[in-house]
Amino acid sequence: MTAHIVRSYEEQLQDLNNSIVKMGGLAETQLENAVNALIDRDQEAADETVGRDDRIDDLEKKIEEKVVDLIALRQPMAIDLRETVSAMKISSDLERIGDLSKNIAKRSRSTNIELPDEIKKNIKAAAALVQKNLKLVLDSYVDRDKEKAIKVWSSDEEIDNLVNVTMNSIIQFMTKNKDNIKASTHLLFVSKNLERMGDHATNIAEIVYYLVTGDNIDGVRPKGTTGVVTGR
Amino acid sequence: MTRETRLKKRYAAEQRFRMYGIISIIISLFFVGLLLFKVFTGGATAFIKTTLEVEVNYSKELLGFKKTLEPTLGEIKEADFFDVSYQAATSFYKYSNDEEEKFIKILLGGNYEQEIKNHLFENPHLLGKKVVLNLTTSDDLDQLHKGNFPRDIPEDRRRINNFQLKVYDSLVEQGKIKTKYNNYFLTHGDSRDAEIAGVAGAIIGSFFSIIICLILAFPIALLAAVYLEEFAPKNRITEIIEININNLAAVPSIVFGLLALGVLLNVFGLPRSTSLVGGITLSLMTLPTIIIACRASLQAVPPSIREGALAMGASKVQTVMHHVVPLAMPGTLSGTIIGLAQALGETAPLLLIGMVAFVVDVPSVPTDPSASLPVQIYLWSEQAERGFVEKTSATIMLLLGFLIIMNSLAVWARQKFERKWI
Amino acid sequence: MTMEEKIIAKDVSVFYGEKQALFDINLSIGKNKVTALIGPSGCGKSTFLRCINRMNDVIDICKVHGEIEINGKNIYDKSVDVVQLREKVGMVFQKPNPFPKSIYDNVSYGPTIHGLAKDKTEMDQIVEHSLKKAALWDEVKDRLNEPGTGLSGGQQQRLCIARAISINPEVILMDEPCSALDPIATAKIEDLIGELKETFTIVIVTHSMSQAARVSEKTGFFHLGKLIEFDSTDKIFKNPGNSMTQDYITGRFG
Numbered sequence: 001m002t003a004h005i006v007r008s009y010e011e012q013l014q015d016l017n018n019s020i021v022k023m024g025g026l027a028e029t030q031l032e033n034a035v036n037a038l039i040d041r042d043q044e045a046a047d048e049t050v051g052r053d054d055r056i057d058d059l060e061k062k063i064e065e066k067v068v069d070l071i072a073l074r075q076p077m078a079i080d081l082r083e084t085v086s087a088m089k090i091s092s093d094l095e096r097i098g099d100l101s102k103n104i105a106k107r108s109r110s111t112n113i114e115l116p117d118e119i120k121k122n123i124k125a126a127a128a129l130v131q132k133n134l135k136l137v138l139d140s141y142v143d144r145d146k147e148k149a150i151k152v153w154s155s156d157e158e159i160d161n162l163v164n165v166t167m168n169s170i171i172q173f174m175t176k177n178k179d180n181i182k183a184s185t186h187l188l189f190v191s192k193n194l195e196r197m198g199d200h201a202t203n204i205a206e207i208v209y210y211l212v213t214g215d216n217i218d219g220v221r222p223k224g225t226t227g228v229v230t231g232r
Numbered sequence: 233m234t235r236e237t238r239l240k241k242r243y244a245a246e247q248r249f250r251m252y253g254i255i256s257i258i259i260s261l262f263f264v265g266l267l268l269f270k271v272f273t274g275g276a277t278a279f280i281k282t283t284l285e286v287e288v289n290y291s292k293e294l295l296g297f298k299k300t301l302e303p304t305l306g307e308i309k310e311a312d313f314f315d316v317s318y319q320a321a322t323s324f325y326k327y328s329n330d331e332e333e334k335f336i337k338i339l340l341g342g343n344y345e346q347e348i349k350n351h352l353f354e355n356p357h358l359l360g361k362k363v364v365l366n367l368t369t370s371d372d373l374d375q376l377h378k379g380n381f382p383r384d385i386p387e388d389r390r391r392i393n394n395f396q397l398k399v400y401d402s403l404v405e406q407g408k409i410k411t412k413y414n415n416y417f418l419t420h421g422d423s424r425d426a427e428i429a430g431v432a433g434a435i436i437g438s439f440f441s442i443i444i445c446l447i448l449a450f451p452i453a454l455l456a457a458v459y460l461e462e463f464a465p466k467n468r469i470t471e472i473i474e475i476n477i478n479n480l481a482a483v484p485s486i487v488f489g490l491l492a493l494g495v496l497l498n499v500f501g502l503p504r505s506t507s508l509v510g511g512i513t514l515s516l517m518t519l520p521t522i523i524i525a526c527r528a529s530l531q532a533v534p535p536s537i538r539e540g541a542l543a544m545g546a547s548k549v550q551t552v553m554h555h556v557v558p559l560a561m562p563g564t565l566s567g568t569i570i571g572l573a574q575a576l577g578e579t580a581p582l583l584l585i586g587m588v589a590f591v592v593d594v595p596s597v598p599t600d601p602s603a604s605l606p607v608q609i610y611l612w613s614e615q616a617e618r619g620f621v622e623k624t625s626a627t628i629m630l631l632l633g634f635l636i637i638m639n640s641l642a643v644w645a646r647q648k649f650e651r652k653w654i
Numbered sequence: 655m656t657m658e659e660k661i662i663a664k665d666v667s668v669f670y671g672e673k674q675a676l677f678d679i680n681l682s683i684g685k686n687k688v689t690a691l692i693g694p695s696g697c698g699k700s701t702f703l704r705c706i707n708r709m710n711d712v713i714d715i716c717k718v719h720g721e722i723e724i725n726g727k728n729i730y731d732k733s734v735d736v737v738q739l740r741e742k743v744g745m746v747f748q749k750p751n752p753f754p755k756s757i758y759d760n761v762s763y764g765p766t767i768h769g770l771a772k773d774k775t776e777m778d779q780i781v782e783h784s785l786k787k788a789a790l791w792d793e794v795k796d797r798l799n800e801p802g803t804g805l806s807g808g809q810q811q812r813l814c815i816a817r818a819i820s821i822n823p824e825v826i827l828m829d830e831p832c833s834a835l836d837p838i839a840t841a842k843i844e845d846l847i848g849e850l851k852e853t854f855t856i857v858i859v860t861h862s863m864s865q866a867a868r869v870s871e872k873t874g875f876f877h878l879g880k881l882i883e884f885d886s887t888d889k890i891f892k893n894p895g896n897s898m899t900q901d902y903i904t905g906r907f908g
Contacts, residue, residue, distance in 0.1 A: 537754075543707065543709065
């Protein structure tokens with residue numbers, strides 16, 4: 001696509017794009033660090049993660065300002081309009097992802113116990129899937145690739161199922177180790193957070209699809225059908 | 233060259249340019265002033281005449297009425313005034329022989345008998361009485377009294393001989409020579425006698441000519457311009473017509489005189505020397521001027537007005553007549569009045585159609601023979617008698633006056649009817 | 655032709671002498687809807703607009719091919735009287751052009767020449783009604799005899815609109831009606847268009863895309879004499895089908 005005749009407009013849009021990419025990168029890092037802090041019981045890493053959340057919050061505010069400016073000054077149309085609105089929504093989802101990572105890091109401080117291998121494995125698997133989806137959806141934004149977006153959108157079910165499995169294993173552990181109820185509860189919350197992060201990644205996928213095509217991804221998002229997660 | 237010197241040169245050039253302009257204006261104004269001065273000083277005296285106080289005896293016997301009779305006004309008008317006039321004309325100075333009698337008699341103007349008659353007709357109760365009247369003197373006496381005849385040249389080169397000079401001086405001493413407003417100038421037609429010659433005929437003649445010119449030229453020119461500008465297709469034919477109209481405006485006016493002579497007088501057999509023919513000739517001359525002015529005004533009307541009217545569902549004719557023409561009126565009127573002012577001053581074509589004949593009566597209809605103001609000026613300027621000189625200048629004054637009035641009308645009309653159209 | 659289609663253009667091409675200005679335009683204008691025509695300068699949108707009330711007839715070298723049907727009848731048919739056509743299809747121009755007459759006479763001119771009023775009372779009513787509908791009555795009701803050219807730009811344009819609607823047309827064509835006006839006057843006219851469309855079918859040519867987006871239901875994008883895209887305004891401005899349309903709308907252009 002040719003550039004805007006007004007170059008500063010072009011630059012503004014590019015700047016917005018870059019901010020989202022940067023924010024996404026930060027979110028990815030935060031997630032990685034939080035999970036590691038939990039699994040490795042690394043106090044320092046946990047503190048760092050909690051401290052860095054401010055940067056994501058700042059970015060969200062900045063992006064919001066840029067979006068308002070763009071709308072007021074440029075009255076964007078068609079693709080530019082979708083870009084602007086999408087950036088606003090994506091930054092909101094990324095900020096939530098960041099908050100959830102911070103939450104995981106915080107809770108990791110309170111789960112200072114040796115975790116059984118099975119739980120570790122499950123949490124790692126769930127986190128890995130979430131990370132994979134997050135990376136894929138950010139790639140789909142950068143490349144404006146709707147196929148990647150569709151892939152992320154359809155794999156939310158997988159995450160839900162994995163989280164279900166994780167939570168079941170934690171509940172089992174909890175029932176067997178009554179003095180570790182507090183830690184186990186935190187672990188349950190962590191699992192829930194992972195599942196929420198997956199949902200946010202899927203949200204972003206929907207937004208990217210709309211951004212690229214101008215249409216909504218049809219159909220109801222498939223949910224994991226059994227288990228604690230859905231309550232059904 | 234530095235910037236400062238360049239700047240100085242530019243300012244100097246500007247000053248010089250201004251000086252040229254001012255000098256040109258001064259020179260032009262000087263010549264105009266000279267012309268006006270000459271004309272006004274020469275012509276002002278035409279508006280006054282010299283009179284001689286004379287005793288007139290409206291005796292019934294001299295008029296041929298019985299003493300006891302009381303004649304009606306009609307009968308008075310039929311009477312023979314010769315004796316009364318003769319007595320009046322010879323009684324104001326003692327003469328000793330026939331030659332002197334002749335010299336004295338011709339001191340009175342050529343119309344004195346009519347003046348005596350008119351006074352009695354207007355005051356019939358004076359019949360049988362002696363009255364003192366101020367009769368118009370001859371043009372020679374008139375010019376002498378106005379100081380236009382030098383007295384010190386040899387007698388045989390003068391129009392007034394020594395005896396007449398003696399009579400004149402004595403009359404002046406007696407206070408019988410007076411100057412009054414010259415009522416003849418504006419009310420009388422032309423005459424061989426300079427003292428009673430007037431421009432009334434020429435004024436009426438010019439007036440009829442201009443009116444006829446206006447009545448013919450304005451509508452034809454307006455409709456022609458409207459058609460050419462708004463309706464005619466833009467092809468070769470209309471181009472040719474346009475070129476020809478522009479050229480017509482530059483044709484020497486005498487050619488129109490020839491045209492009128494050949495067509496109006498010879499082919500159509502219209503009466504010669506009349507203001508009817510003069511008016512038609514002038515209208516032919518004025519047509520191109522009005523057409524060109526009207527077309528320029530029509531072109532100046534912005535197309536947005538036409539579009540607005542057309543979009544309302546007005547037909548082409550409605551658009552043109554309701555909207556475009558009213559807006560073009562100020563310019564057209566200006567052009568018309570300027571054209572008429574030009575026509576007023578035209579001499580050559582009118583000479584050719586014969587509005588040059590010596591016409592005494594003031595014309596009452598356009599088909600009466602008449603003269604026009606510029607023609608009258610030409611005729612009088614040819615006359616030998618001194619008395620006509622001041623009248624020529626006075627007529628020029630009149631003509632200039634009319635032209636100024638008409639041009640002022642043009643300006644007033646333009647301002648009054650000018651409408652703003654955004 | 656459905657009940658909703660007021661004007662249908664069929665293969666309309668326009669030539670100025672040898673030069674072709676419009677190439678086979680096909681579109682339909684909906685009844686009581688506002689249709690916007692957008693495009694860069696010289697793209698033919700104004701030329702097309704002027705075909706609808708045959709104002710192009712005034713230009714000698716302009717030739718129009720194809721058909722334009724209004725209410726099912728081709729207006730370029732030999733039997734159609736242009737004067738009557740323009741009674742049904744009114745026009746408002748880019749630069750306000752009120753007649754150099756009084757406000758009253760401006761509005762009463764159309765009804766006068768078309769004989770729409772029997773007497774002065776009826777004419778007064780028509781004038782008042784038109785001025786009210788053009789949202790100008792309150793501002794001028796005390797000075798109807800003052801010249802129309804003495805009003806402000808925005809008022810003059812509303813006067814031109816009142817003039818156009820005084821003869822009860824079915825269609826109003828607007829050729830960039832707000833381009834000579836300030837933002838407030840523009841807003842008033844846009845508001846007015848929203849009301850007018852309930853009575854009239856409106857076709858508006860505009861340079862302002864945001865204006866087209868605001869006032870119209872359908873938009874046509876013209877480029878170099880061709881109709882590139884014609885769709886609902888919603889679609890054109892959020893997700894146009896043609897990349898050239900998108901490039902123009904977003905200010906990119908090739």
